[in-house]
Amino acid sequence: MIDYSSVLSKTVTGLKKSGIRKFFDLLNDESMKDVVGLTVGQPDFVTPWHIREAGIESLQKGKTYYSPNAGFTQLQLEISEYLKRRFDLSYRPEETIVTVGGSEAIDLAIRAVVEPGDEVIVPTPSFVCYAPIVRMCGGVPVILETKMENNFKITADELKSAITDKTKMLVLPYPNNPTGAIMTREELEALTPLLRDTNIVVLSDEIYAEMTYDGEHCSIASLDGMWERTILASGFSKAYAMTGWRLGYLAAPAPLAEQMLKIHQYAIMCAPTTSQFAAVEALKNGDEDIRMMVEEYDRRRRYIYEGLKRIGIDCFEPKGAFYIFPDIRKFGLSSEEFCNRLLYEYRCAIVPGTAFGDSGEGFARISYAYSVKHITEALSRIEAFVKAL
Amino acid sequence: MDNFLKLLEDNATLTHEQLAVMCKKEVGDIKKMIDQYEKDGVILGYKTMIDWDKTDREYVTALIEVKITPQRDRGFDRVAERIYNFPEVQNLYLMSGGYDLAVLIEGKTMKEVAYFVAQKLAMIEDVISTATHFVLRKYKDKGVIYGVVDVDERGNCG
Numbered sequence: 001m002i003d004y005s006s007v008l009s010k011t012v013t014g015l016k017k018s019g020i021r022k023f024f025d026l027l028n029d030e031s032m033k034d035v036v037g038l039t040v041g042q043p044d045f046v047t048p049w050h051i052r053e054a055g056i057e058s059l060q061k062g063k064t065y066y067s068p069n070a071g072f073t074q075l076q077l078e079i080s081e082y083l084k085r086r087f088d089l090s091y092r093p094e095e096t097i098v099t100v101g102g103s104e105a106i107d108l109a110i111r112a113v114v115e116p117g118d119e120v121i122v123p124t125p126s127f128v129c130y131a132p133i134v135r136m137c138g139g140v141p142v143i144l145e146t147k148m149e150n151n152f153k154i155t156a157d158e159l160k161s162a163i164t165d166k167t168k169m170l171v172l173p174y175p176n177n178p179t180g181a182i183m184t185r186e187e188l189e190a191l192t193p194l195l196r197d198t199n200i201v202v203l204s205d206e207i208y209a210e211m212t213y214d215g216e217h218c219s220i221a222s223l224d225g226m227w228e229r230t231i232l233a234s235g236f237s238k239a240y241a242m243t244g245w246r247l248g249y250l251a252a253p254a255p256l257a258e259q260m261l262k263i264h265q266y267a268i269m270c271a272p273t274t275s276q277f278a279a280v281e282a283l284k285n286g287d288e289d290i291r292m293m294v295e296e297y298d299r300r301r302r303y304i305y306e307g308l309k310r311i312g313i314d315c316f317e318p319k320g321a322f323y324i325f326p327d328i329r330k331f332g333l334s335s336e337e338f339c340n341r342l343l344y345e346y347r348c349a350i351v352p353g354t355a356f357g358d359s360g361e362g363f364a365r366i367s368y369a370y371s372v373k374h375i376t377e378a379l380s381r382i383e384a385f386v387k388a389l
Numbered sequence: 390m391d392n393f394l395k396l397l398e399d400n401a402t403l404t405h406e407q408l409a410v411m412c413k414k415e416v417g418d419i420k421k422m423i424d425q426y427e428k429d430g431v432i433l434g435y436k437t438m439i440d441w442d443k444t445d446r447e448y449v450t451a452l453i454e455v456k457i458t459p460q461r462d463r464g465f466d467r468v469a470e471r472i473y474n475f476p477e478v479q480n481l482y483l484m485s486g487g488y489d490l491a492v493l494i495e496g497k498t499m500k501e502v503a504y505f506v507a508q509k510l511a512m513i514e515d516v517i518s519t520a521t522h523f524v525l526r527k528y529k530d531k532g533v534i535y536g537v538v539d540v541d542e543r544g545n546c547g
Binding site for chain 2: 299302372
């Protein structure tokens with residue numbers, strides 16, 4: 001009889017099950033069919049037809065082979081041009097790597113940089129993957145709790161107190177899932193003096209860059225002295241509604257890109273070829289699709305923000321991504337209690353803020369990647385719930 | 390302005406309050422805008438998309454190509470007016486190419502459509518010829534795909 005506990009890596013068994021997974025497992029039950037959920041972290045748009053068609057055409061022509069490890073040269077070229085066009089970032093095509101979603105990009109960046117004992121500053125609330133990957137590398141996640149009074153941004157003082165001699169990396173997850181916070185050029189500039197003359201690498205997760213409202217997204221890599229120390233991770237999932245295609249990318253200076261590519265070569269070989277053909281079409285002719293989708297998200301953002309305020313729920317006005325992160329502290333319930341009761345008693349699902357780090361206590365994540373009709377129904381259930389509290 | 394109209398075209402059920410929040414305007418401004426659009430004939434009506442094939446209703450639709458002789462001074466308009474006033478006519482377009490007017494009509498039966506073409510349309514002075522094509526199936530109308538129920542299949546992930 002095999003003893004699995006002695007077989008499995010202690011690092012892996014020591015990882016906590018993700019809080020968001022725990023909550024999503026509840027929703028998969030048959031008894032939850034009548035629940036109106038605002039939980040999904042992906043667009044409600046379908047990948048635009050011309051992009052799907054490019055993928056289909058590649059299959060029809062039998063293009064079912066591997067691509068080069070870093071991705072098709074044409075796609076690297078398009079990524080390079082896109083980053084210049086949209087965010088004024090200069091990367092040569094060979095400084096980009098096409099990955100299996102933004103998730104692999106994050107994984108490669110952390111694995112290429114972090115060694116046992118290294119500290120990685122992880123602002124929370126944030127997407128769930130950073131700290132576990134750091135731990136799998138033997139690194140130490142240093143949690144930087146962002147605050148609602150600072151609009152969930154990182155301040156220079158907070159960053160300063162988190163940096164030690166062992167700091168190897170800063171994760172910069174903006175626009176942010178789950179808070180909807182962004183960091184403007186001026187706010188990023190306030191952080192750069194703490195980073196510029198150090199060996200700290202910034203992992204800038206910009207997967208929601210296109211979903212920036214009331215202004216333009218600014219990448220920290222575009223700031224003076226930051227390009228050389230930044231790894232930019234992004235992808236096609238959110239901007240082009242291509243989650244299932246599993247396609248992302250990295251952009252980084254050659255000395256970093258070369259090492260990340262080695263991991264990618266051994267672990268993945270190359271990203272899905274069909275998706276790469278579709279992505280070329282997306283980057284060439286998809287700007288208008290993005291504009292249309294972002295306008296729609298923006299309308300829903302205003303609608304849900306005003307809706308929550310009307311109900312009497314305090315809220316930070318999100319400026320990016322497609323989430324809103326209401327403050328539920330005044331109701332006297334923990335995030336988990338609030339969300340569970342809303343789920344079981346009023347059949348409405350939103351995600352407890354604690355799924356995104358302990359600093360999410362007192363908050364909940366609501367996705368507005370849903371139709372207005374769906375959002376309206378969910379809001380009326382939330383209203384009934386909070387009125388009964 | 391175009392964005393506002395597009396929003397309304399896609400979903401006429403949005404209330405003035407919802408539109409106001411979504412478009413960063415006051416409710417009163419939305420009401421005024423809509424009133425003005427209605428007065429100017431920019432907004433002509435509000436209808437519901439119904440897939441009649443999912444009901445018991447029996448009907449047939451036909452696309453009729455019509456060739457006509459344009460009238461002095463009035464061009465095609467006078468004939469077009471006579472045609473669009475028939476309640477059976479759902480859509481009417483002046484076309485470039487091999488014929489002049491495309492008439493989309495709806496009737497209860499093929500016989501009824503045939504009667505309309507022979508007894509009403511073909512009888513109009515200036516109509517030179519007609520060619521009737523029956524619609525076998527409607528796949529998409531006004532941007533809406535028919536026969537497919539929109540189900541949210543997105544997984545809870547991310």
